[in-house]
């Protein structure tokens with residue numbers, strides 16, 4: 001009996017009536033049947049999340065303001081020898097256990113390919129962004145942050161617990177990055193990659209644009225693989241649609257409707273300031289050359305292109321237009337042959353593990 005009264009009340013009486021106000025996610029992707037399995041599902045809510053070999057599962061990783069979040073982190077590393085870290089943001093399935101597994105597999109592949117890759121020096125962390133379905137199904141415990149549908153991915157605030165308000169998923173990423181960047185804990189950390197595929201990539205790309213602190217940017221890299229849509233940086237779109245409202249509103253663009261996390265920052269910096277900061281950050285994009293799915297069919301997404309891959313190519317063309325014909329120096333683009341909308345294959349590809357695991361200090365990122 002450790003739940004707070006308001007939380008218990010919510011569970012017993014509140015949920016049925018409140019539920020209608022929440023957005024029910026409809027992930028299009030099937031869970032990876034070969035990986036570790038949770039109880040429940042992304043559609044029905046998770047009731048329990050699995051233990052993993054090689055990782056510690058923290059159900060209540062401590063954040064500020066007494067908030068907690070579940071996450072997986074590589075077990076048994078000596079903090080003082082860790083030189084690299086990867087924070088993986090899972091997709092619409094919220095399957096952080098699969099996210100950790102995919103990254104760890106990619107790390108094994110990298111280590112097999114390059115003897116200079118030392119898994120004992122690389123920490124992989126995969127936070128879990130639960131939503132209200134997981135409250136009903138049972139996986140959520142007291143003080144865990146809970147989000148509405150998939151709105152965590154665009155940096156919107158938590159909806160539970162009642163005692164904590166305005167805690168953005170991007171605040172969570174800020175705190176997890178700060179954890180690794182702290183020299184007292186990780187005195188030898190050289191680089192941290194924060195990466196995601198699909199909805200996770202949407203989260204990472206928008207976060208790369210909206211993250212407020214530029215401290216540690218020299219040690220940070222963002223990996224954006226097969227996002228369903230992107231935060232467009234100019235007002236024009238490659239496939240204009242006059243009948244579509246809010247084409248340039250967040251999360252699709254930079255005109256209006258920012259989440260609380262970014263409102264003051266945008267008022268301060270404006271579009272140009274946001275773009276300049278984004279161009280100064282190390283962002284690596286990756287698209288599977290077979291990722292021809294339509295994904296998000298909302299008209300705002302369709303104005304970016306009709307498929308994931310087409311949106312990607314259009315985005316790269318926009319970057320080139322904005323900076324005199326070549327993408328910003330700190331950005332890289334990979335097209336991965338033979339891969340569709342498949343997170344494990346994107347991460348396990350040479351392009352994937354090179355950037356994601358960002359592994360080798362002597363490894364040049366072209």
Ligand SMILES: *[C@@H]1O[C@H](CO)[C@@H](O)[C@H](O)[C@H]1NC(C)=O
Pocket residue numbers: 021022023148149151159
């Ligand atoms: C949840 O998100 C949906 C879709 O964005 C929105 O319509 C709804 O108002 C949100 N509910 C709450 C309680 O924030």
Ligand SMILES: *[C@@H]1O[C@H](CO)[C@@H](O)[C@H](O)[C@H]1NC(C)=O
Pocket residue numbers: 065066
């Ligand atoms: C965190 O919880 C402790 C113990 O319940 C309480 O004393 C403290 O005020 C809380 N802190 C915040 C920021 O809510």
Ligand SMILES: *[C@@H]1O[C@H](CO)[C@@H](O)[C@H](O)[C@H]1NC(C)=O
Pocket residue numbers: 077078079185
């Ligand atoms: C690594 O650092 C974390 C955070 O300070 C600490 O909780 C953990 O015990 C440390 N691990 C080891 C093996 O020292």
Ligand SMILES: *[C@@H]1O[C@H](CO)[C@@H](O)[C@H](O)[C@H]1NC(C)=O
Pocket residue numbers: 191192217218219220221282329330365
């Ligand atoms: C970021 O990109 C710059 C320019 O390409 C490079 O010098 C730097 O090492 C990169 N940093 C990381 C963390 O990858």
Ligand SMILES: *[C@@H]1O[C@H](CO)[C@@H](O)[C@H](O)[C@H]1NC(C)=O
Pocket residue numbers: 322323324
């Ligand atoms: C593009 O070229 C113009 C003219 O040479 C220059 O003033 C501008 O700074 C360049 N912009 C970028 C982003 O490189």
Ligand SMILES: *[C@@H]1O[C@H](CO)[C@@H](O)[C@H](O)[C@H]1NC(C)=O
Pocket residue numbers: 105109344348
């Ligand atoms: C990752 O790629 C390596 C090398 O191609 C392969 O041996 C391994 O089976 C792959 N792992 C997964 C989980 O797909």
